[in-house]
Amino acid sequence: MARLFGTEIPNEKRIEAALPYIYGIGASTAKKILEQAGIDPDLRTGQLTDEQLTKIVQAITSNGILIEGDLRRAKQIDLKRLSTINCVRGIRHRRGLPVRGQRTRTNARTRKGKKKTVGAQKKK
Incomplete structure (x- = not known):
């Protein structure tokens, strides 16, 4: 399981559906984050590379989203x-x-x- 900001994100779900597991991120915010990070929302969380995960983390922190x-x-x-x-x-x-x-x-x-x-x- 991928771990972002201390929250376990399920590997079998699409990343667009898995990001709302983080408190403070909803469906629309997840779409914006993935668009900014340049990641396909249909990818499964388990298929993401470490580089893509860091892009997601950078997108969240750069937008100043409280989570x-x-x-x-x-x-x-x-x-x-x-x-x-x-x-x-x-x-x-x-x-x-x-x-x-x-x-x-x-x-x-x-x-x-x-x-x-x-x-x-x-x-x-």
């Missing part, structure tokens, strides 16, 4: 900033509620967690 740990760190810093300035988005992140204006009276279970029933208890 893996750097991207995770940047996202964490952004959330911390929103939280410290007490903006609405930061408060919603802190409370674990939907951030982008979704309805919360019903639904929103992915964000809010398991349903907690609140109300009067039946007397025994």
Whole structure:
């Protein structure tokens, strides 16, 4: 298996489909990277030479694409900033509620967690 930026990339897949295994690279970014590196997207990852792999790494670093740990760190810093300035988005992140204006009276279970029933208890 090829290893790029600390991520194992499967050998049997096309390089265009294998690059999105790296956190921060999607399908469209993978196409741009391969185009810039001058590599055929239909090649299998196992067929790539060391020279081609270094071209891919150079294309990613030269474009300034944040990937893996750097991207995770940047996202964490952004959330911390929103939280410290007490903006609405930061408060919603802190409370674990939907951030982008979704309805919360019903639904929103992915964000809010398991349903907690609140109300009067039946007397025994």
